[in-house]
Amino acid sequence: xxxxxxxxxxxxxSAHVGxxxxxxxxxxxxxxxxxxxxxxxxxxxxxxxRSVVLxxxxxxxxxxxxxxxxxxxxxxxx
Amino acid sequence: xxxxxxxxxxxALLLASGIACxxxxxxxxxxxxxxxxxxxxxxxxxxxQALQKSxxxxxxxxxxxxETDHKAVNDKALALVKKLNVKPxxxxxxxxxxxxxxxxxxxxxxxxxxxxxxxYIDNEVAYHKAVNGALEKTLIPSASNGELKDLLTxxxxxxxxxEQHAExxxxxxx
Numbered sequence: 001x002x003x004x005x006x007x008x009x010x011x012x013x014s015a016h017v018g019x020x021x022x023x024x025x026x027x028x029x030x031x032x033x034x035x036x037x038x039x040x041x042x043x044x045x046x047x048x049x050r051s052v053v054l055x056x057x058x059x060x061x062x063x064x065x066x067x068x069x070x071x072x073x074x075x076x077x078x
Numbered sequence: 079x080x081x082x083x084x085x086x087x088x089x090a091l092l093l094a095s096g097i098a099c100x101x102x103x104x105x106x107x108x109x110x111x112x113x114x115x116x117x118x119x120x121x122x123x124x125x126x127q128a129l130q131k132s133x134x135x136x137x138x139x140x141x142x143x144x145e146t147d148h149k150a151v152n153d154k155a156l157a158l159v160k161k162l163n164v165k166p167x168x169x170x171x172x173x174x175x176x177x178x179x180x181x182x183x184x185x186x187x188x189x190x191x192x193x194x195x196x197x198y199i200d201n202e203v204a205y206h207k208a209v210n211g212a213l214e215k216t217l218i219p220s221a222s223n224g225e226l227k228d229l230l231t232x233x234x235x236x237x238x239x240x241e242q243h244a245e246x247x248x249x250x251x252x
Contacts, residue, residue, distance in 0.1 A: 006235040029150045029236060030143075046150070066143050067239025068246060 003031055003044065008072035015054050016077050022051035031064045104220040108167035111159050114217060114230060116172040117209045118148040120179040127183055128198050136247050137195045151233050158229055199248045206241035210234060
């Protein structure tokens, strides 16, 4: 998924346990994708991509620690 | 321009609302570019002081990001004014902000430890609030050039993020 102009796009995604979610940062500044439940905390440099494997099911709300006005969520099914 | 000594945050807010009044009419693109660049540069200098003085990881991480983000935005701003052949123009607002920031740095220089951390972060919340208010109400609406307006709008989103980040850190410092 994309990070552009301080937004996670799409804001809500669905996946399955074992899937990999990848963020492509199209902004010229770094962002993080930080799960509010502590499950993952990914730093994505400017113009770079990073990914994480979704190991648990459930809905994970996440945000950018540096710009907390950026929020998203992932619904992970078994 | 009359400069009255009031508390930092209040002065900053008055500054934000005073931009339009200070210029008489709305600011021009060269003035807007100068104000936006100066606002970023001043936050970089504040961050550098924090990195010299603070031993708190959250505060240091915040300050590091202030330096990185504002440098990135200012680099974009410099590239844009060069491309548009706009020469940033110094003005009363930039001068007042610069003076106020120097006074705040002198105040913070006398503090250390938790007192410094709290004062630095509290000022960052107030400063970003004031700058964001000025961007939203005056600088972005007054900008004539579309690319400048776009960059300022992206900048505003970034700086709103900074404001929230600063608020998170402030809450943790309590």
